[in-house]
Structures are given as C-alpha cells and as structure tokens.
Amino acid sequence: MFRSLYSWTLRWAGSRHATTALSVLSFVESSVFPIPADVLFIPMCLSRPARAMRLALIATVTSVLGGMFGWALGHYAFELVARPILEAYGKLDAFDSLKAAAGDGAILVMLVTSGLAHMPPMKIVTILAGVIHFSFPLFVISAIVARGARFFALAWLLQHHGDRIVGFIEKRLAWVTLGLAALLGVAYVAIRSF
DSSP states (O other), X not given: OHXXXXXXXXXXXXXXXXXXXXXXXXXXXXXXXXXXXXXXXXXXXXXXXXXXXXXXXXXXXXXXXXXXXXXXXXXXXXXXXXXXXXXXTTOHHHHHHHHHHOOHHHHHHHHHHHHHHOSSOHHHHHHHHHHTXXXXXXXXXXXXXXXXXXXXXXXXXXXXXXXHHHHHHHHTHHHXXXXXHHHHHHHHHHHHHO
16 A cells, blocks of 8 residues: 555656645645645655756745745734634644744744754744744745755755665665654654644
C-alpha cells in the first residue's frame, strides 16, 4: 500500500499541474492549512532535480505571500476569520498561550523555528504576528529568510543527493514509513501540548 502511494506521489509530482498545486499549498500552509508544502515539494524535487532551485523559489515566494495573508488575517480580521480557523484546528488554546508570552523577540524566534521546522505551525505564528501588531516589514524579511533557507537548503540537498535518497527510500520503504509515522506522532503530541 505505501509503495503504491509513494509511486503515485512521485508520478503526480511530475505532472504539468504540480507547480500550481505547490504554489497553492505553500500559500495556504502559511496562513490557514495544516499540511506542509513538503508533501509536494520533496517529490517534485526528486522527480525533477534540475528544477529544484526554481521550485524552491516558487515555494518560498508563495509561502511568504501566504504568511503575509496570515499576518493580515491576524491584524485585521482575527475575530471574524482567524479565530474560527484556529478553533477548527483545535489550536486556539496554543495560540492564546503563545500570545500571552509573545513579544517581538519571541515572534522572531517562532518565525525562524516555524519557517525551518514547522514548530509551532506557521499559520499560528503568522496570525499571531498580525494580532500583536508585529512590524510588517520585519515580519516579511524574517519570513523570507526562514522559509527561503528551508526550501533552498532542502532543494540543494535533494538536487545533489536525490538519487541516493530515493534509493535509500525505495530499498527501505517500510522502515522509512514507520519512522515518518513515529515522527508525525511525536510532532502531533508536541503540537497538542504546545
């Protein structure tokens, strides 16, 4: 089952609509959607390594634009739009905890950690930055640096070592799947307790 899902993802990532899907996913992931863009970005880089840097640029730009949208939601429409989104994902308590401790320094740290490792989720940080009126220019610059560093570093790694990574995954797909499931479980518990 996992092998067919893995093959399907790689095939779909090579389709002519994949770049548009990556753009949309990168945008909404930074403002309202819980699934990271990596689910498309990584297979797209693996299926077309020569385009990895272009894909990193697309993902960075659309992710930053999505972050700007999240900031605007927090700043201008928290009660109307952002609060119901956070409630729907069960993230309102985490958001309120972060808000109580948030200052400019904390927002910068969270932008870096969420941009690089999705901890806390990017949408929470972008909305929070808008709610506490964090400097918009500084927000944009830090989002560009954090998201760009993540996507370009990942693209470089996949572009230069993608064949070995694919070979490793294909030979040990069951173990890789089990490891990813364990990491997702740990991340889920960490996010729920955050």
